[in-house]
Amino acid sequence: MPEQIRGDPIDHRAxxxxxxxxxxxxxxGTIPFTRTTPAAMLQAHLFEPPPRPSAADPALPTTLDDVIAIAMAKDPEHRYDSCRSLAAAATRALEPSAPQLVSSDLQGAAAVSPPGAIEFAQPRAHRSRSRTTTIVAATAVAVLTAAVAIALTSRGARTLSGIGIPADTTTAVRTTTSSAPSTSSSASTAWGRDNDLVALFTTLLPATPADSGYQGARCTDLTVLNNGAAPTLECTQDNGIHWYVWSFRRGDPRRDSTFRTNIDNDTTRQTTWTRPSGTGNVRWSYYPGANTGLLTVSFDDPTRAWVVIDVNWDHHTGQELYDQWWTPAPL
Structure with a gap:
């Protein structure tokens, strides 16, 4: 959510x-913003216009473009006032005679774009769509509506922001076949939902949000969609190195794509690693388009198998990251 990335107050509109x-x-079938690095992903959520479903699949009605534009407006004031309203608007968008929203309805729904950015395209005339796409879209909206109804009638369960996965921010995350990796429930409560993740990397991550971790890193919780909002820590160092400890729910294919990144060029290297804590793979490369070194780490042991460490360093190479961050890393 843009407001969370900016550090603004969070409410139900997130x-x-x-x-x-x-x-x-x-x-x-794709996430709203696909980028080569987490930093670029966050930048897209901050500044780029909400994506149009009809651009990804021309058979979808452009009325759904309007729904997504309002739901994903950068300014929370310009979004729907409730999840129920969003579900109702999505249902109306699939009606055969659904009208296009007038431009005033979309005021503020476009992104806050930096100079030179592409402006948000205005809705186009309703176009024909295939019966198959209509059925798929209707099913998606029906599932969305049902999820909202369940959420509104459920009592007692606390949830992670934006998703319907029960979570307790004061105790360790329970281990199930669909949960993020978990360890002992005796972990410190200082990190809330990230307790178990921190317990896996006690020599790398700070013991509390107020402490410093490896190479003086300062870390904070991060909740984003590109790992299904599973527990994640974002860490920054004074020398400009920026890294994430991503956890994924078991079976999530985004774990492997996060490790591989989208960069594969003549600078890309990958090898196995063996240390007292276990074994795994490390991959590093240089992305010339952003003048950034990239490095990712995966783990073989069951307790960390669904965790990926993702490191980047602007104005440096992947080899420099390997030599200066990975080689001495306390893993």
Missing amino acids: DIYALGATLYQMLT
């Missing part, structure tokens, strides 16, 4: 943004 992004993924 859930609406997340629900809009989920609906987009259900309609198109």
Whole structure:
């Protein structure tokens, strides 16, 4: 959510943004913003216009473009006032005679774009769509509506922002076949939902949010869609190295794509590693398009198998990251 990335106060409208992004993924089969690095992904959520489902699949009605544009507006004030309203608007968008929203309805729904950015395209005339796409879209909206109804009638369960996965921010995350990796429930409560993740890397991550970790890194919790909002820590160092400890729910294919990144050029290297803590793979490369070194680490042991460490360093090479960050890393 843009407001969370900016460090602004969070309220129920963050859930609406997340629900809009989920609906987009259900309609198109892709996440709203696909980028080569986490930093670029966060930048897209901050500044780029909400993506149009009809651009990903021309058979989808452009009325759904309007729904996504409002749900994923950068300014929370311009979003739907409730998840129920979003679900109702998505249902109306699939009606054969669904009208296009007038431009005033979309005021503020476009991105806050930096100079030179592409402006948000205005809705186009409703185009024909195939019966198959209509059925898929209707199913997606029906699932969304049902999820909202369940969420509104459920009592007692606390949830992670934007998704319907029960979570307790004061105790360790329980281990199930669909949960993120978990260890002992005796972990410190200082990190809330990230307790178990921190317990896996006590020599790398700070013991509390107020402490410093490896190479003086300062770390904070991060909740984003590109790992299904599973526990994640984002860490920054004074020398400009920026890294993430991503956890994934078991079976999530995004673990492997995060490790591989989208960069594969003549600078890319990958090898296995063996240290007292275990074994795994490390991959590093240089992305000339952003003048950034990239490095990712995966783990073979069951307790960390669904964790990926993702490191980047602007104005440096992947080899420099390997030599200066990975080689001495306390893993």
